[in-house]
Amino acid sequence: MLKVKKDVVVIGGGPAGLAAAAEVYDNGVEDVIILERDFELGGILPQCIHNGFGLHYFKEELTGPEYSQRFENDVEERDIEVKLDTMVLDVTPDRKVYAMNQEEGFLEIEAGAVILAMGCRERTAGALGIPGTRPAGVLTAGTAQRFTNIEGYVPGEEVVILGSGDIGLIMARRMRLEGADVKAVCEILPYTGGLTRNVVQCLEDYDIPLLLNHTVTKIIGNDRLEAVEITEVDENMKPKPETSKIIKADTLLLSVGLIPENELSKKADVVLDDTTGGPFVNEGRETNIEGIFACGNVLHVHDLVDWVTQESQIAGNWAAKYVKGEYKRTGSKIKMKAGENVSYVIPHTIELDGSDRNRMPLYMRVSTPLMAVDINLYADGEKLYSFSEPFAKPGEMITVPLAQKTLDDLDDVKEIRVDIIEKEGQ
């Protein structure tokens, strides 16, 4: 077995891993390596051929492959070591990383710090438990995206999409443009899971019906999907049988959620948050295990890659500091609390003593959609400050900055709570 030592090992070469590795390097730790199981870098981005990436980070609108290529170039320019076709199999709490590839066989890398950047996977039909058969033609929207955009094969002609997440919306348009008849997008909730712009550009532009409060209640077909039964649901999300209709379809795409890919994290004894599906982290994106960091979709599912990049730079920055021995956990923690109408806040705690906390954005999501909101921050129950937004939707992550100055004034505070509520006087 090949045994080596590296200052920082980055697991996953998607946008999170690429940005984290470049940041580690730029902070003076050049002995950094990226391990990626795929044959190329970029993670999910090479198959996301649509535009809509980079508006926040680059202030211009790029496609997924273009966004990815900028960060691949950054990694290449710095001569950062990359191992492709390399699957990471195990990570231990004392930061030994075990991986395998065809050329070198089994590898053991002793890492000064580890950055988890494995992304997420899609929830599947099995996980959903829809009654009926399991014929060919039922697949996740991301798999269909890979077939259509990378492998060059459009997986069906008559399509129903279950779930209105962004991938489902994007694939509705994509398959329509490739000549398929996209019959409907069904969403069990009374609102869409994806970005509003995708509802407009992907469904409304092409007159694809969006059926809110609807779900698929039966899958019909033997070898190949023949039809699906769709049914309206009541306010408790229970199907109303009298509303059932059969729609002829050879393809059912599932866009019903993403799950952070944390099998490896668990092996390293990293503790996961049930709400996000990702690790508990402090503001440096360090997990409960010292020197193991996490960023991107492995930490929490992001709708915009721009925030993945920002978060990964934070993780890269602190991982470099960790390796250089430049920070310590202070021992006193401020806990971040998701208050009224907030499903989660990242980071979970603030506890590091480092030179700069200027880049301290809080990432959060609301539980239910609201128009005209106040985002209120409280320190141990006392109001800190407040931001307004025209609307807040569960599908769209909200970022709010927490200023260094505020933090300096918060010596003895134990908890910062965030509420996102209807604007006063509305």
Add this chain to the structure above:
Amino acid sequence: MKETKTLTCVACPKGCEVTVEFEGNEILNIDGHACPQGQTYAEEEIVAPTRILPTTVRVKGGALPLCPVKTSKQIPLEIIHDAMEIIGQKEVEAPIEIGQVIVENILDTGADVVATRDLPRKIEV
């Protein structure tokens, strides 16, 4: 006849709800946009909606069978299907470089169809 329409601005992910009052092609009032881009978007959306078209083109001898492409600027929504047809007939030889023009001035829109990634040749083993 005076009409009112509420649009979701797609110029950036913020997705402002912009309300437009118009009569035929004449814009009377625009409200709800958080920046000037929203105004331009709403005006165009009423008169003639345009979109970037992202799709793929077939590749000969490439590491992958397809290369992603996009229009270099927005083209009218109503000719998107015609543009798909033209791009669908193309086959491009690898290697391809990001930014390489695949179809020049598609349908006289002034927009080129350009590659959105580098695609090397297939390595024969």
